[in-house]
Amino acid sequence: xxxxxxxxxxGGTSLAQALLQQVANGIAKGSVYALIAVGYTMVYGVLxxxxxxxxxxxxxxxxxxxxxxxxxxxxxxPEDPTFVPAKVxxxxxGFLFVCSMACCALLGMLIERFAYRPxxxxxxxxxxxxxxxxxxxxxxxxxxxxxxxxxxxPTLVEQSSVDLGLVALTNTKIIIVVVAAxxxxxxxxxxxKTRPGAAMRACSxxxxxxxxxxxxxxxxxxxxxxxGSIMAAVAGVLVAMDxxxxxxxxxxxxxxxxxxxAVLGGIGSIPGAALGGxxxxxxxxxxxxxxxTYAEAVAFVLLILVLLVKPSxxxxxxxxxxx
Amino acid sequence: xxxxxxxxxxxxxxxxxxxxxKDKGNEAGGSGATEDTVKLGLFVSTTGEIATFGGDTKxxxxxxxxxxxxxxxxxxxxxxxxxYDTASKAEEAxxxxxxxxxxxxxxxxxxxxxxxxxxxxxxxxEQNGVPMVSPSSTNPTVTQQGKNIFRICFLDDFQGGACAxxxxxxxxxxxxxxxxxxxxAYSTGLADYFRLKFKALGGxxxxxxxxxKGTKEFASQITNVKxxxxxxxxxxxxYNDVALLSQQIRGQGIxxxxxxxxxxxWESANLIPNSKGALEGSYFGNHYSxxxxxxxxxxxxxxxxxxxxxxxxxxxxxxxxxVYVVKKAIEDAGEFDRAKxxxxxxxxxxxxGVTGTFSIDENRDARKPISILKVQGxxxxxxxxxxxxxxx
Numbered sequence: 258x259x260x261x262x263x264x265x266x267x268g269g270t271s272l273a274q275a276l277l278q279q280v281a282n283g284i285a286k287g288s289v290y291a292l293i294a295v296g297y298t299m300v301y302g303v304l305x306x307x308x309x310x311x312x313x314x315x316x317x318x319x320x321x322x323x324x325x326x327x328x329x330x331x332x333x334x335p336e337d338p339t340f341v342p343a344k345v346x347x348x349x350x351g352f353l354f355v356c357s358m359a360c361c362a363l364l365g366m367l368i369e370r371f372a373y374r375p376x377x378x379x380x381x382x383x384x385x386x387x388x389x390x391x392x393x394x395x396x397x398x399x400x401x402x403x404x405x406x407x408x409x410x411p412t413l414v415e416q417s418s419v420d421l422g423l424v425a426l427t428n429t430k431i432i433i434v435v436v437a438a439x440x441x442x443x444x445x446x447x448x449x450k451t452r453p454g455a456a457m458r459a460c461s462x463x464x465x466x467x468x469x470x471x472x473x474x475x476x477x478x479x480x481x482x483x484x485g486s487i488m489a490a491v492a493g494v495l496v497a498m499d500x501x502x503x504x505x506x507x508x509x510x511x512x513x514x515x516x517x518x519a520v521l522g523g524i525g526s527i528p529g530a531a532l533g534g535x536x537x538x539x540x541x542x543x544x545x546x547x548x549x550t551y552a553e554a555v556a557f558v559l560l561i562l563v564l565l566v567k568p569s570x571x572x573x574x575x576x577x578x579x580x
Numbered sequence: 581x582x583x584x585x586x587x588x589x590x591x592x593x594x595x596x597x598x599x600x601x602k603d604k605g606n607e608a609g610g611s612g613a614t615e616d617t618v619k620l621g622l623f624v625s626t627t628g629e630i631a632t633f634g635g636d637t638k639x640x641x642x643x644x645x646x647x648x649x650x651x652x653x654x655x656x657x658x659x660x661x662x663x664y665d666t667a668s669k670a671e672e673a674x675x676x677x678x679x680x681x682x683x684x685x686x687x688x689x690x691x692x693x694x695x696x697x698x699x700x701x702x703x704x705x706e707q708n709g710v711p712m713v714s715p716s717s718t719n720p721t722v723t724q725q726g727k728n729i730f731r732i733c734f735l736d737d738f739q740g741g742a743c744a745x746x747x748x749x750x751x752x753x754x755x756x757x758x759x760x761x762x763x764x765a766y767s768t769g770l771a772d773y774f775r776l777k778f779k780a781l782g783g784x785x786x787x788x789x790x791x792x793k794g795t796k797e798f799a800s801q802i803t804n805v806k807x808x809x810x811x812x813x814x815x816x817x818x819y820n821d822v823a824l825l826s827q828q829i830r831g832q833g834i835x836x837x838x839x840x841x842x843x844x845x846w847e848s849a850n851l852i853p854n855s856k857g858a859l860e861g862s863y864f865g866n867h868y869s870x871x872x873x874x875x876x877x878x879x880x881x882x883x884x885x886x887x888x889x890x891x892x893x894x895x896x897x898x899x900x901x902x903v904y905v906v907k908k909a910i911e912d913a914g915e916f917d918r919a920k921x922x923x924x925x926x927x928x929x930x931x932x933g934v935t936g937t938f939s940i941d942e943n944r945d946a947r948k949p950i951s952i953l954k955v956q957g958x959x960x961x962x963x964x965x966x967x968x969x970x971x972x
Contacts, residue, residue, distance in 0.1 A: 282803055283800075334850070409856075552800065
């Protein structure tokens with residue numbers, strides 16, 4: 258520790274500047290947590306179910322764009338060693354995102370239809386255990402199908418450092434932050450301003466009454482899963498673009514962090530998921546300025562302290578309206 | 581009826597005793613060898629999580645056995661290689677060791693790759709007086725299990741130190757940053773030995789960052805490293821992490837004038853494609869290089885490619901060398917006797933293998949050079965060999 262302090266002597270950059278840079282890093286990291294966290298929070302809002310398979314949807318989101326890219330010839334692991342990977346054009350990048358979003362939306366609805374709907378009237382514990390089961394099934398199925406070895410993801414965007422005045426971020430991280438902000442705002446507007454959004458809020462408020470009022474409850478729950486999965490799919494492709502190797506267990510840690518972010522922000526609240534994600538990302542990064550060894554440990558201690566003071570999370574309500 | 585039963589039991593017991601006696605006679609004489617074959621054991625994991633390492637080792641060893649048998653065997657006896665898969669499990673390594681030592685009664689056992697498995701097998705061989713030679717277990721405690729346990733690869737302390745010597749003396753670097761995987765003994769071991777040696781030489785460690793297993797985003801670590809303006813970055817990690825780290829290091833704007841450096845964990849056919857050019861001009865220490873122009877290495881590479889249609893990895897090269905080391909020891913011993921072969925292994929001097937010329941030291945470890953390779957295009961080019969005496 259003494260030595261650490263000694264070497265902490267700023268070699269060109271001041272501590273304030275380093276901290277600012279870490280806040281920027283943390284916002285990028287937190288944007289990804291937030292995108293995944295909304296999936297946990299929306300499903301919890303409607304069904305009071307913690308969908309542990311959500312991290313795996315994120316993982317599959319990356320694979321659902323990896324394979325189409327590979328089939329179109331954009332790959333880094335060809336059999337021929339002299340092969341030079343082609344540059345991925347922008348319209349293909351767009352197609353990969355859409356493809357991954359569509360596949361994940363379908364997957365999310367299938368998981369709900371076959372794993373959770375039959376158990377909707379059983380105890381919440383049964384559904385929770387099923388969720389863990391689905392998560393393990395997808396992880397191990399992924400290992401079987403895709404092999405455990407991490408795969409190189411094609412370069413969607415050539416990484417470079419962008420100087421933003423006080424801080425510098427890679428272009429991929431800027432894309433992550435912008436895309437996440439647009440998606441989260443869109444989602445918020447959708448839930449607040451549209452009829453399906455109103456149906457979602459109604460279901461989360463009281464599912465039986467909503468049904469009596471003519472809301473298609475099964476359809477609305479399916480839509481909730483689809484939207485959550487779309488957000489996870491986007492997160493999966495964005496992360497694969499920024500950190501271009503993917504493996505079948507990549508959803509494990511990301512899912513856990515996102516779940517923590519959702520709880521921190523107040524599970525059931527969409528703005529809460531965004532706030533929780535950003536806060537977790539920034540805390541981790543800022544603590545990392547002083548010690549990367551204990552960054553996660555310290556970040557989690559802070560979270561526990563927040564939850565001790567405010568057990569329902571930062572923006573969570575103790576009332577029943579959840580979305 | 582009862583009498584007959586007792587008689588039968590007595591007879592069986594007698595028969596077992598007789599077999600037991602015969603066994604003892606066999607061991608005292610020339611165990612592991614018959615009239616025209618010599619039994620050698622090989623145990624590595626060809627299934628489970630480290631299957632590729634074991635598979636490569638087995639390929640290398642089998643190529644060597646084939647060559648030796650074609651050329652007339654060891655002192656006129658052909659090698660009877662008894663292979664068992666240890667399935668990446670320590671308990672399986674213990675079972676296999678018992679099988680090799682007591683059922684197959686091999687003269688010498690070769691294995692395992694992973695230190696954890698070697699540690700499980702070593703006590704069994706030690707008890708049974710069977711010499712065991714590990715091709716690639718780098719943990720220092722492996723050969724401390726007993727006087728019958730040997731290895732032919734270098735250790736992590738030497739590897740870390742050699743990287744420091746290369747960075748300081750060959751590249752003239754003075755300010756090193758380290759990014760290590762804090763959950764991995766291999767990574768922290770290399771990092772600690774590099775740190776120690778680099779400082780002892782007069783260099784400065786400007787940053788020493790860690791990350792947790794499974795981390796894919798290193799922005800915090802790299803931000804800290806970049807602020808300290810190092811002139812070299814030491815990455816004692818496995819190739820999957822190195823591929824991501826290197827891209828993010830370059831992506832965050834640390835330029836090509838700051839090379840990266842690492843150990844044998846970098847070696848993989850996936851390293852160059854997955855790092856997408858970010859490692860161009862960086863260096864790592866390895867057991868050997870398939871690009872080594874020496875005749876011996878090229879003959880091995882050619883033979884291996886002909887048999888398996890792929891370039892041999894370090895593990896294949898070590899698997900190949902271990903068989904020849906055993907052959908040399910048996911020839912030096914002059915007879916097919918475990919104790920004599922053990923003594924010959926302990927006295928092995930200046931053995932010329934494809935992984936370098938080496939001797940076995942008083943700790944039953946190999947004293948051998950490390951090859952520093954440079955990443956250039958899609959190749960790993962050998963640039964320098966660091967000798968054990970350069971690091972001491």
